[in-house]
Amino acid sequence: MSEDFLPIKSIDHVELYVGNAKQAAHFYRTGFGFSHTAYSGLETGNRQSASYVMEQGKIRLALTTALHPDSPIARHCHLHGDGVAVIALEVPDAASAYQETTHRGATGAIPPTRLEDEHGVFSFSAVRAYGDTLIKFVDRSQYRGAFAPGYQARGSQNGAAARSRHKGIGLAAIDHMVGNVELGAMNRWVAFFAATMGFSQLVHFDDQDISTEYSALMSKVMQDGTGKVKFPINEPAEGKKKSQIQEYLDYYYGPGVQHIACATGDILSTVKQLRQNGIEFLRVPTTYYDELESRVGKINEPVDELAELGILVDRDDEGYLLQIFTKPVEDRPTLFFEIIERHGSRGFGKGNFKALFESIEREQALRGNL
Ligand code: FE2
Numbered sequence: 001m002s003e004d005f006l007p008i009k010s011i012d013h014v015e016l017y018v019g020n021a022k023q024a025a026h027f028y029r030t031g032f033g034f035s036h037t038a039y040s041g042l043e044t045g046n047r048q049s050a051s052y053v054m055e056q057g058k059i060r061l062a063l064t065t066a067l068h069p070d071s072p073i074a075r076h077c078h079l080h081g082d083g084v085a086v087i088a089l090e091v092p093d094a095a096s097a098y099q100e101t102t103h104r105g106a107t108g109a110i111p112p113t114r115l116e117d118e119h120g121v122f123s124f125s126a127v128r129a130y131g132d133t134l135i136k137f138v139d140r141s142q143y144r145g146a147f148a149p150g151y152q153a154r155g156s157q158n159g160a161a162a163r164s165r166h167k168g169i170g171l172a173a174i175d176h177m178v179g180n181v182e183l184g185a186m187n188r189w190v191a192f193f194a195a196t197m198g199f200s201q202l203v204h205f206d207d208q209d210i211s212t213e214y215s216a217l218m219s220k221v222m223q224d225g226t227g228k229v230k231f232p233i234n235e236p237a238e239g240k241k242k243s244q245i246q247e248y249l250d251y252y253y254g255p256g257v258q259h260i261a262c263a264t265g266d267i268l269s270t271v272k273q274l275r276q277n278g279i280e281f282l283r284v285p286t287t288y289y290d291e292l293e294s295r296v297g298k299i300n301e302p303v304d305e306l307a308e309l310g311i312l313v314d315r316d317d318e319g320y321l322l323q324i325f326t327k328p329v330e331d332r333p334t335l336f337f338e339i340i341e342r343h344g345s346r347g348f349g350k351g352n353f354k355a356l357f358e359s360i361e362r363e364q365a366l367r368g369n370l
Contacts, residue, residue, distance in 0.1 A: 015051075057171055059262060080253055190233055259325070
């Protein structure tokens with residue numbers, strides 16, 4: 001477990017396959033504050049797909065769409081709707097990452113590949129994770145171009161203008177990415193991340209922690225050796241009515257990424273701007289804020305402002321955290337985002353699960369899926 005056979009530098013990017021990347025790019029720019037920094041498509045000689053790289057802080061999203069119906073990207077969208085197809089991790093050696101993980105039981109998806117252009121060498125490989133999700137290993141240490149070979153830079157790449165634009169509305173980094181898997185499959189994927197990638201289990205939640213009158217789920221959080229990369233895995237648990245995880249699985253047509261949590265240093269300002277930009281969030285009843293400080297203790301943020309924005313608070317032994325969840329960002333009730341600001345706590349907001357899941361259930365009921 002302590003052997004670092006898979007050193008990970010960072011989450012390099014997350015690639016979403018979408019039905020219309022041009023329109024998705026507009027949504028992530030005007031809604032979430034991302035900047036468009038690189039493009040690949042017909043104009044750059046890509047005859048198969050179009051891809052928009054969007055950046056904010058250290059977060060990089062690639063929004064990719066197919067240009068033809070027989071493309072695997074088109075098939076992915078047809079089956080799953082818009083969603084996360086690739087979680088890319090930056091590693092020092094993409095070939096070694098492939099060998100080490102496949103040797104330990106991961107299924108190879110893209111064997112080690114080197115792409116070269118006038119900007120250098122870009123190396124990558126990929127293995128299969130839950131559902132149709134790929135984990136890609138990227139080595140860009142010898143590459144100086146925009147994103148990857150085949151992409152052209154968009155917008156100003158240097159200088160104060162680019163730096164301030166990349167700050168966007170304060171989304172700084174990916175805090176964690178959660179996968180939903182089928183009933184009974186959570187432990188298999190926990191074992192996958194432990195065995196093939198050397199991750200260890202940080203925490204687990206069972207259906208006692210995460211259960212409301214209707215909905216229940218189980219969750220285990222896997223993280224890499226440095227604690228920089230955290231992948232919680234959820235599975236549905238038996239409840240009176242349909243688990244929110246089962247609703248996801250039914251509409252995504254299989255396992256996949258449920259939410260991407262983005263860290264901010266100023267959640268009040270970030271969420272204020274997201275709301276102004278039209279991003280919709282789950283709401284908890286205003287009674288949540290009655291006696292909030294008697295539950296979570298003293299916090300730096302004014303409770304009335306948190307209440308106005310619908311931001312949730314949780315505390316554990318190490319500190320507290322502030323968090324809020326968007327509604328799904330597609331018509332299918334699948335992928336959504338979390339905005340999180342940590343003040344010492346390394347948890348996931350266990351104290352908010354009940355209020356939150358009751359809110360999710362109200363939305364599920366509106367969709368006729370409870
Ligand atoms: Fe989360």
